[in-house]
Amino acid sequence: MVFFRFTCTSCGKATEEEALRCPLCDEPMDVEADLPSSFPPVKPKETLMERFRDFFPFADPRSDLSLGEGFTPLVDMEALGRSFGLSSLWAKNEGANPTWSFKDRGTLTGVIHAMEMGYDRIGTVSTGNMAASVAAYGARAGIETVVLVNKGLPREKLGPIAMYGPRLIKVDGDYGRLYHESLRIGKKLGIYFINSDAPFRVIGSKTISYEIWEQLNRSVPDWVVVPVSAGGNLRGIVQGFVDLVSMGLLNRLPRFLVVQAEGCSPIVKAFEEGAEKVRRFDSPHTVAHAIENPFPPSGNQVLRLVRANGWSCKAVSEDSIIEAQRALAFNGLFVQPASAVALAGLKKAMADGTVEQGQSAALILTGAGLKYTAVFGQHDLSWTQCSLDKLEKALR
Amino acid sequence: MVFFRFTCTSCGKATEEEALRCPLCDEPMDVEADLPSSFPPVKPKETLMERFRDFFPFADPRSDLSLGEGFTPLVDMEALGRSFGLSSLWAKNEGANPTWSFKDRGTLTGVIHAMEMGYDRIGTVSTGNMAASVAAYGARAGIETVVLVNKGLPREKLGPIAMYGPRLIKVDGDYGRLYHESLRIGKKLGIYFINSDAPFRVIGSKTISYEIWEQLNRSVPDWVVVPVSAGGNLRGIVQGFVDLVSMGLLNRLPRFLVVQAEGCSPIVKAFEEGAEKVRRFDSPHTVAHAIENPFPPSGNQVLRLVRANGWSCKAVSEDSIIEAQRALAFNGLFVQPASAVALAGLKKAMADGTVEQGQSAALILTGAGLKYTAVFGQHDLSWTQCSLDKLEKALR
Incomplete structure (x- = not known):
């Protein structure tokens, strides 16, 4: 086994023992491992873990477990970016993963x-993307897999998991308590719960950053815009860029824009109130279901990262999410509402001057539009009808 | 403009004039263009048309039009293949494309x-994958785009297009007539209809073959298994391997297994009856909607290819499609029923000895499972329920 250790994101405690959360302060843990001395060249046929094997503390990249995750496109959204006054706008389309969300990277690790x-x-505790991915x-992998969902999950959301x-x-029972109960029961019964911010899930998201840096000719945009729920994906993406700085491949981190839906924005609320800790968000409700986590387990660490680096947080309205989803589709990318939150946040940050004219940005589009088709009812979708005989006239 | 010409798949007529079907015999046209002298090395950041620019007769690879199509994983389905007695089984997962089907390759070209x-x-005439892709x-591209669907298409299928x-x-009006009417009207009014077997759509599918060959270390499996509807995808994939043979990179073509659903199997029927031409299939009905084309416009050419090369055709039952869809999901890949048809056909071809024990095969999995969630009702999906307090006991 390659050397690695867990370190607490809050108190800094380091341990080589298996720890999903810090035994001292119950905050989430990072995985610290050796980095390679150089970035690997691209080869025509490699799985994600083969490509980045030297970045991960695994004895074997386990190609037999790969479903073809990662290597997602970074789509140049030049026209859309220009319409906002950005010098460049990129979209990392994580909907091109095997189960159509970024979760596959961290599920594999x-x-x-x-x-x-x-x-x-x-096992996992999830209601959507992560449940299907696990x-x-x-x-x-051919191993027993326990997926815990909340009682109210409708049949159409159970299908893509089942x-x-x-x-x-x-x-x-209480869904927030379920997260912690799953870790307790898992430890007791020998079930490895790959929950939203499990340290070895979080490091899977580092590959998003490695790919973006390489896709941008070994550079980064001014801003990386991330829809944030539990906080694990944000932590992993930040860590990926930190790795590149550590390796001497990058001079400075990009700035991060953390975006949540107003209807469930516990991190943004704590940030704006100057609170040290995130508190449970009352009565969460948003069309961006995939990031509707009222009490994000890595929320405090996201707050620490944003404050320590002088980054920014925005909460966006339901209308702006729907509008952003449509704007992305009008440019060829149909994403789930939780992903559109990134564009809505960027627009808001440009309007208030947080992101400046002429800067560049990359949106992390976390999941595919087909994940949540109930949203069609909120769009002004249109079509006409005509008979075959009148078609030519209609098209004239 | 790089040199290319259209040649008729049936009578061989060659023309440099724009021709979607042969002006002499109304059969589909191929695009013939010069090939490069060698296969390009892989680079970290390239669009599909940048990668294969020397294989296509375009003045410019038009990266500005790319949504990140292609570069789909070839997933090693070793366990599943072994259970059938195959030496290797691979799955080309086209559901990882920007609109989650293989159509994106040919739409771009x-x-x-x-x-x-x-x-x-x-424009295009389609009811599903191709409509969303176009x-x-x-x-x-920011150009006017006409999508013609049949009158009966339900609202939930209109959403992902609209x-x-x-x-x-x-x-x-008659959906079969609509295909031909669209070509006539398009020519008259200046609308370029990228229908299912338009020559410049067909060549997009060649990239599937280039990728498979490269992903298999510059080799090919004994069999390539393709669900066939209009026939354009099959034609393109065959042509891709023909290119590799022409370039001296491959000694012989793989064998092809053409698979259709019994409920709509006009090509298999013509093949089995020894007919020269495909006839319209009466009352088509199958869960594999995406390949439910009763009168495939490239059907005769598929017949010619299968017969000239001694390949094979199979029609598969509804039950076997559902079973194959589940078997793929049990191995981590959730595909639409039309894609599962490939696995069902392979099983049938192994049972009757067409495909032999110890041979290798690649399945073309044409589109994502989320494309058609109504199929959940046909699966025996299961879940249980328990209270949070009893969870530990339930998992013990």
């Missing part, structure tokens, strides 16, 4: 770690 | 050609 530790059961990779054949359980 | 020809309107790339903002028209 989580599953590899679980299997290297000898676990034969994995179910898929658990099926791929197709992969996990042990799917609707749990009746 | 079609749009580039249309724009190089000076068209400012494009709407997306038309939006990306999101991109095309001119979407439900046409009341």
